[in-house]
Amino acid sequence: MRVSSTECLGNALNYSAFKPYLRMDIEQRPVAEKHFLNTTVHKISWSGLTVAIKDRRTGQTRNILDNVEGLVNSGDCCAVMGPSGCGKTTLLNALARRPINATVDGRVCINSTQLPDAAFRHVTSFVEDHDTFIGSLTVRETLQFASKLAGITHESQARIDTLLKSFGLVDQASALVEKGISKGQKRRLAVAERLVTGPKILFLDEPTSGLDSVPVFTLSATYATLQSATISSLSLLLLSAGKTQYFGARSAVIDYCEGIGVTIPQRVNPADFLLELVNIDFSQDITAASQRIADLQSLWQASNNAQLLCESILATDRSSEGLSIQADDKPGIGGQLMTLLQRSFLKAYRDIMAYTFRLVMYMGLAILMGTLWLQLDRNQDSIQLLINALLVSCGFMAFMAVTYVPAFIEDH
Template sequence: MSSRLSLNNTNKSPSVSPPLNVSSLNLEAGHSVLFENKTISKLQWTNISVSVRARKNHERAQLLKSCSAQVVAGNLLALMGPSGSGKTTLLNVLAGRSHITFKGTIEVNDQEVSGTMIRRISSFVQQADTHLGGLTVEESIYFTSCLANPSMTKDEMKLRNDEVIEALGLRAQLKTLVSSPFRKSLSGGQMRRLSLATALITGPKILLLDEPTSGLDSAASFEVMSFISRFAKRYGLIVIASIHQPSTSTLELFDSVMLISGGQTCYFGPRTNLVPYFSRSHLIPLYCNPAEFLLELVNIDFCSDGKKAQEVEAIVREWQILADREVVSHTDRRRGLTLPFAKTNKVSTSYAFWILLRRNVVKSYRDPLVYGSRAAMNIALAFVIGTVWLRLPYEQSSIQPTINCLFFSSAFMGLMAVAYAPAIIEDIKLLQTEHANRLYTPLPFMIANLAIGVPWLVMVALSFSIATYWLTGLFNDSAAFGVFTMWLFVDLLAAESMIVLVAAIVPHFITALALASFANGLWLAVGGFLVPKNILNVFWRYAFHYIDFQTYVFQGMMVNQFRKSIYRCSDLKDGQHFCMFPSDLAAEGKIEGTAILDAYGYDYGPNTWAKWLGLSLAIVLMHRVVGLGMLYWRVRQL
């Protein structure tokens, strides 16, 4: 076979269904509404190079070096290479991820495009499936469709959703939860197909897939890639997928292949020319999977000497010589043009908030990790507290146990908020994925998260109060009961806001759990109960005591309980009394509750509670605002 292989046959676009005009759609005729009427015929990248500076020696490591290729509408390109060869880095570049700095050009329809432009017309499906566990397949697709297509009518949206569901074989799983510890959930292959469905439902022109068959057996891999291939052919999508050791049948679904090693191109061209090209210089066993053989051929990770590296360098040079002869350089490039085919529908903050709020409502009552488990544990411990501190009499011996009861109740609420970490981390990971695909920003996400939390936390605080307040015999007054419930709610709201902040800083469960536990321990230590404020170390008092939300919650509970209470002193012989806290009623053998508050240094003026409430809500706002800033920083790293 001649060494001069033609690469230009990848420029020939396959026969694809013509794009459809949504505005002139006849819904009753059953026409497709999957994409807009503009089409993209070609994606091309030229001399893409990426290097990063190593932390230890500060030398630059080359992740990609002069990678060039092109894909036409309806074609599937397989990115193949050993682990660490640069496949995911190249996908990040093509996806317009802002944290990647590269040299070279990316063109769509022979127009150079920026990262912002490429994100408007593409969807990136990452290797890890990211979905909300409390939603069904149907709900996951529906809410994504709402966020992606705000101007589409219900009929058009339903037709689009049904088309994607049918094409990806998810009809039988519509009512199945994505994941659940108590009910049937999706398999690995079904999760992959759902990830593809939520990407396709946004109407991309370019679909980027990072290891779409990861974790699947050969049959499931072939099934998933078959769906993608049919979609690409039917709708003229450009599909680029990194794939690791595909089976022979799966590899045959691709139109072209790009084989890279150490960030350098070893081959790019038609899939049908892959084996003949390498057969010229290497003997490929007859019954061997060509993909496995080639990956082993260009893998230099496990070679102990430089011989294998030299062989790979020779393969790279040989390919570069051929590519320089065959590939025509495009010199007539137009720069800085606005793509006429880019999506223009922009989701407003209010609309995104409304959709996210509806999605949060579904998740909140269906996923036990959101509020159900916490509500159950809070109610259970409320009965424990109520029976351990059962009907404490208003005697001097009950003063300290009552204070301990208030402290334990407020502290427990803050500690139990840690249980919210898995749910909010799951939400943040989905936010990162959906923001990268330009569906919404962190602002409506944060507002929706706060809005759904308020009614649930009110119910949790009320249920705890009902089970605890009257059993323990706290101050018998309906208004005092309401104030006690209010402080529990504020405690819950502040603690949950702190967890949101922690998760925004470190969206990894174990790390977030450790950091949140440390923060809770810190708040308990400096809150003013274990060590009174007037003797607390100056550093801890001014650095942390005044920004501790539990400080104000506990003080509010203390004032609510003791401001109008009167306790009996201990009786001694000869009619004498022993009063732990001196007050004006000591001669009568009684202790005014205000004397207890004076001993702790708590102000109980008529408007003091309002100041404490304002400070507590200010801390909640601070947690949310800083958390929002961290989310914006995090999504911009993608």
């Protein structure tokens, strides 16, 4: 099951080129490791999802996501599409229960259960829209440390090998992330890194920005392959100004548009057309454009598709389908600390020049302070000078420690 954001629809609409791949017999596909199989999560649904923020200027509460609902079944891929600033990332963050500086209301259920945070995090993973790699690690080490920090001890090498193979990164396994792999390979690594723990639901924010449609689709197809599944359907959530304009099968969007009196011209990419339709940012007449968006939203709310979606979500919520989770043993603070230290030493070792320079600088400072200290007399007259020397050395050390902040943010 995949829930992905933006850019995906354009590719999804062109996915007929990849149908042979989708139809490929599972037996012919690469061997899927059992860690990646999904036999527990059957659906994720969300209803009444509203995210409100306090406007800094006016102090008023403003909904940046308003009563959004959806339902994604196991094996489905849902693309969230909409103009920039319409709330795609906010929706994914709210669905994935990531901390956001806003009030979140609504229900998000896996199967029919609102899971506690720990269980929810166990079955989901989130790929951010920007890379958060440590550049001086190799591709394999990146996956190894992700696996160690997640507490995976059992068959972790097998998982990593499967991921490297599935994401076409075997030849780059020993390459440094910063210098040895391309932008597209980095995005693939970002997804592979999140799959180490074998999540059943993957949220991808701009998973493929800057990539062409083949890698875009390959990412989804690879994930399906790992789960020994095919992408059974591609659904689409069209958002505008935080509100739903359409939710349903990708293949049904053209019929839906015709049903509400919007004709998609021939020889025009439907994705581009829809994006333009719900985008008011560059309109000459903002009032008319806003009215058009409001009308489209009312038409959606009154449509059969919206009713059916509502009923499906209600039926899902009413079913008593639970979820059993076998949690991996998470490493304790000590274990995590050791892994992070190991990672830092490796980083320092790879960046030996910078760290040697730092070491020499600190030693120079120590010698300087030491000689100053030795020159001071041990009598009352020197107390003020001793205090000054202590203050200067403490201040200097604190100042130098601040230089580690960027590295801390990178590690974090």
